[in-house]
Amino acid sequence: VEASIPEPQRKAWLAHQTSGFKDKDGFETEVVRHVETTLARSMYNCDEQAAYSACSLAFRDRLILEWNRTQQRQTFADSKRVYYLSLEFLMGRALDNAMLNIGQKDVAKAGLAELGFRIEDVIEQEHDAALGNGGLGRLAACFLDSLASLNYSAWGYGLRYRYGIFKQEIIDGYQVEVPDYWLDFNPWEFPRHDVTVDIQFYGHVTKRTDDNGKTIATWEGGEIVKAVAYDVPIPGYATPSTNNLRLWSSKAASGEFDFQKFNSGDYENSVADQQRAETISAVLYPNDNLDRGKELRLKQQYFWVAASLYDIVRRFKKSRRAWKEFPDQVAIQLNDTHPTLAVVELQRILVDLEGLDWEEAWNIVTNTFGYTNHTVLPEALEKWSVPLFQHLLPRHLQLIYDINLFFLQSVERKFPKDREMLARVSIIEESQPKMVRMAHLAIVGSHKVNGVAELHSDLIKTTIFKDFVEVFGPDKFTNVTNGITPRRWLHQANPRLSELISSKTGSQNFLKDLTELAKIEHYKDDKAFRKEWAEIKYANKVRLAKHIKKTTGVDVNPSALFDVQVKRIHEYKRQQMNIFGVIHRYLTLKSLSPEERKKFQPRVSIFGGKAAPGYWMAKQIIHLINAVGAVVNNDKDIGDLLKVIFLEDYNVSKAEMIIPASDLSEHISTAGTEASGTSNMKFVLNGGLIIGTCDGANIEITREIGEQNIFLFGNLAEDVEDIRHNHTYGSYTVDPDLVKVFEAIEKGTFGEPNDFMGMISAVRDHGDFYLVSDDFHSYIETQELVDKAYRDQEGWITKSIESVARMGFFSSDRCINEYAEGIWNIEPLAVKDQ
Ligand code: GLS
Numbered sequence: 156v157e158a159s160i161p162e163p164q165r166k167a168w169l170a171h172q173t174s175g176f177k178d179k180d181g182f183e184t185e186v187v188r189h190v191e192t193t194l195a196r197s198m199y200n201c202d203e204q205a206a207y208s209a210c211s212l213a214f215r216d217r218l219i220l221e222w223n224r225t226q227q228r229q230t231f232a233d234s235k236r237v238y239y240l241s242l243e244f245l246m247g248r249a250l251d252n253a254m255l256n257i258g259q260k261d262v263a264k265a266g267l268a269e270l271g272f273r274i275e276d277v278i279e280q281e282h283d284a285a286l287g288n289g290g291l292g293r294l295a296a297c298f299l300d301s302l303a304s305l306n307y308s309a310w311g312y313g314l315r316y317r318y319g320i321f322k323q324e325i326i327d328g329y330q331v332e333v334p335d336y337w338l339d340f341n342p343w344e345f346p347r348h349d350v351t352v353d354i355q356f357y358g359h360v361t362k363r364t365d366d367n368g369k370t371i372a373t374w375e376g377g378e379i380v381k382a383v384a385y386d387v388p389i390p391g392y393a394t395p396s397t398n399n400l401r402l403w404s405s406k407a408a409s410g411e412f413d414f415q416k417f418n419s420g421d422y423e424n425s426v427a428d429q430q431r432a433e434t435i436s437a438v439l440y441p442n443d444n445l446d447r448g449k450e451l452r453l454k455q456q457y458f459w460v461a462a463s464l465y466d467i468v469r470r471f472k473k474s475r476r477a478w479k480e481f482p483d484q485v486a487i488q489l490n491d492t493h494p495t496l497a498v499v500e501l502q503r504i505l506v507d508l509e510g511l512d513w514e515e516a517w518n519i520v521t522n523t524f525g526y527t528n529h530t531v532l533p534e535a536l537e538k539w540s541v542p543l544f545q546h547l548l549p550r551h552l553q554l555i556y557d558i559n560l561f562f563l564q565s566v567e568r569k570f571p572k573d574r575e576m577l578a579r580v581s582i583i584e585e586s587q588p589k590m591v592r593m594a595h596l597a598i599v600g601s602h603k604v605n606g607v608a609e610l611h612s613d614l615i616k617t618t619i620f621k622d623f624v625e626v627f628g629p630d631k632f633t634n635v636t637n638g639i640t641p642r643r644w645l646h647q648a649n650p651r652l653s654e655l656i657s658s659k660t661g662s663q664n665f666l667k668d669l670t671e672l673a674k675i676e677h678y679k680d681d682k683a684f685r686k687e688w689a690e691i692k693y694a695n696k697v698r699l700a701k702h703i704k705k706t707t708g709v710d711v712n713p714s715a716l717f718d719v720q721v722k723r724i725h726e727y728k729r730q731q732m733n734i735f736g737v738i739h740r741y742l743t744l745k746s747l748s749p750e751e752r753k754k755f756q757p758r759v760s761i762f763g764g765k766a767a768p769g770y771w772m773a774k775q776i777i778h779l780i781n782a783v784g785a786v787v788n789n790d791k792d793i794g795d796l797l798k799v800i801f802l803e804d805y806n807v808s809k810a811e812m813i814i815p816a817s818d819l820s821e822h823i824s825t826a827g828t829e830a831s832g833t834s835n836m837k838f839v840l841n842g843g844l845i846i847g848t849c850d851g852a853n854i855e856i857t858r859e860i861g862e863q864n865i866f867l868f869g870n871l872a873e874d875v876e877d878i879r880h881n882h883t884y885g886s887y888t889v890d891p892d893l894v895k896v897f898e899a900i901e902k903g904t905f906g907e908p909n910d911f912m913g914m915i916s917a918v919r920d921h922g923d924f925y926l927v928s929d930d931f932h933s934y935i936e937t938q939e940l941v942d943k944a945y946r947d948q949e950g951w952i953t954k955s956i957e958s959v960a961r962m963g964f965f966s967s968d969r970c971i972n973e974y975a976e977g978i979w980n981i982e983p984l985a986v987k988d989q
Pocket residue numbers: 289290291292294443444445529530535607637829830831832833851
């Protein structure tokens with residue numbers, strides 16, 4: 156294309172392509188142009204929403220130019236690319252991130268001010284892109300930021316849900332779900348109506364033998380749905396590299412609607428096909444750490460995986476390389492088992508469509524894929540019923556049986572006559588009905604399997620995947636401890652802290668190499684530094700207190716200890732233990748004289764998080780938190796000594812406000828249940844301390860920051876099984892302090908006791924699977940240690956500074972480099988030869 160542009164125009168065009176605006180005037184000109192042309196409004200009629208839209212469009216223009224150039228350079232370099240397949244990308248807001256990554260937030264701030272807007276208000280107009288449930292989806296978003304920032308050639312592939320995770324409203328103390336229609340105006344996506352793929356479902360398979368005696372399978376009939384690509388540019392930080400996130404949207408394959416039906420008067424059914432097709436990408440399943448086995452979910456998975464693989468294979472074929480080079484050009488990472496069908500689909504493409512031999516194809520497949528496991532919870536391990544598979548994807552089921560046959564034959568050779576081993580590792584579970592075990596398929600189809608924190612990676616090797624370690628040897632299994640992007644979780648969320656740090660480290664380089672944070676430890680005794688450190692935390696708490704006042708009407712004192720637990724509501728994460736602890740504190744305070752009470756450390760207990768709509772117990776937990784708040788917050792005896800707040804609709808943008816405002820955050824899962832956790836890293840990076848169990852990444856955080864800087868408590872993972880066994884078969888008594896908490900609830904202190912009996916009886920009558928009672932005493936004791944430590948403000952500030960200084964390890968940049976080296980075998984593309 157360039158060659159056909161006359162030289163003067165080409166030069167002008169190239170000059171235009173330099174990233175960023177020349178100055179604030181250049182930025183303003185673009186904003187005004189977008190208001191008046193793209194949005195067709197006059198500047199006299201430009202509100203904050205329009206300013207947001209125009210500002211986003213102006214930045215998007217810069218991004219897309221860099222995006223184009225990055226894609227050209229990557230194509231030209233023709234080196235290996237990684238494809239990150241994830242059903243969830245919890246991106247949050249894009250504008251602030253784009254401005255910061257391009258390095259022009261200052262320009263935008265000045266320009267917007269001249270146009271009469273505060274940049275904070277403009278940023279606030281953006282609707283979160285909430286295409287995920289929790290940690291797993293946010294991890295994928297952090298990875299995209301790191302991949303671009305480190306100049307890796309990488310694409311994300313996901314689904315463009317019309318409805319992301321629901322919006323949570325709290326009405327009378329109960330969670331109410333409201334649909335999240337977020338696509339009204341989304342300047343950050345580019346529809347590619349020319350990039351479409353036809354995806355087949357249902358139908359049947361016919362087999363014939365060709366002239367060479369080879370069996371040829373053909374998948375015929377069924378229905379076709381069209382996948383349409385939507386591209387989202389992903390800017391790297393302080394680099395021109397701009398990668399792509401491609402999200403697929405489903406459409407009816409046969410145009411708008413059925414004209415025949417329409418003409419014959421069947422108006423309603425004429426659009427039925429279209430609606431049915433569009434249902435596939437309509438909604439994100441709102442479950443975290445839970446598999447529900449619904450047909451539509453399997454349809455989503457195949458739709459997305461098949462479209463993505465078609466795209467990847469098409470790109471590879473353009474290079475005209477031999478098939479055996481595929482794994483040298485392509486690495487595909489399976490984010491959990493959700494995209495595991497990609498293993499089967501690639502085998503199908505190679506064998507059925509491209510005519511490769513089984514062995515050769517399977518070699519290519521297994522060298523291409525890597526699989527990340529994100530949980531050991533049995534209820535989250537995906538299984539699909541064989542009859543459902545047979546109906547929806549008949550050819551894939553045959554291929555799975557063949558993959559399993561060859562796999563089991565190899566196991567048999569290694570472990571002759573061990574029928575139990577065969578049954579345990581088989582991809583097919585011999586249940587009624589038979590089930591396809593997706594994790595087994597993912598392991599068999601990948602060359603590397605990784606967990607997401609050291610403890611978790613050890614646990615998968617000794618529990619759920621133990622047999623596979625024997626089959627494949629230990630080298631196939633590895634650990635890559637999760638990380639978070641310091642751009643969003645420090646620079647964007649906590650600009651003042653980021654600035655203070657850069658004033659001491661000498662540059663913003665720590666945002667590219669987080670280990671440079673170590674330099675601030677030299678200043679931990681510097682008076683002025685400490686003072687500013689504390690002032691920043693206080694200012695962040697004031698901002699959160701204002702939000703609390705605005706959204707709940709409750710006044711909280713910013714000088715109180717802010718104790719925060721924000722994450723999905725789940726029994727294993729034990730928000731119930733936290734609220735029982737709060738009740739215990741309340742009862743203790745009530746039992747004291749006003750004089751004695753004054754000795755207590757004032758606290759604000761802050762909760763936030765969504766419950767899956769069908770998760771009854773999680774909803775009960777939310778209700779109890781709100782019920783306790785309603786009583787405690789209005790108790791004159793208590794005043795500022797204790798407030799209990801439930802923040803509605805926890806999401807990425809709220810996290811950016813809440814996390815920098817915490818003194819203490821809670822990561823208190825039953826040991827061995829939280830694979831990693833990532834908010835633990837975000838809180839510490841923002842100078843908050845942690846109370847937590849020896850679980851997930853808490854353990855490595857402790858190792859990095861030092862035991863004196865974290866409040867650990869509770870039973871260890873290695874003891875959990877025995878304790879559970881004792882609950883069932885031995886003597887079992889509930890912790891006496893917890894008994895008092897239950898009595899208070901049952902007396903009706905917090906409203907109708909029956910509303911909360913599920914939570915109580917889970918502990919008292921149903922074996923206390925999550926060890927709430929076993930850990931309660933050490934939890935309460937450790938909270939007392941926290942109070943004591945917090946009263947020593949100087950000591951607390953030292954802990955806070957030391958912790959931040961030692962968090963370098965937890966950057967998602969480190970994490971992505973480990974994947975690149977140990978799993979994908981790719982190197983960054985130096986920007987100059989990109
Ligand atoms: C999760 C785990 O529960 C988290 O501990 C982990 O940090 C996250 C990312 O690895 O993955 N698994 C899951 O299904 N949802 C998660 O958030």
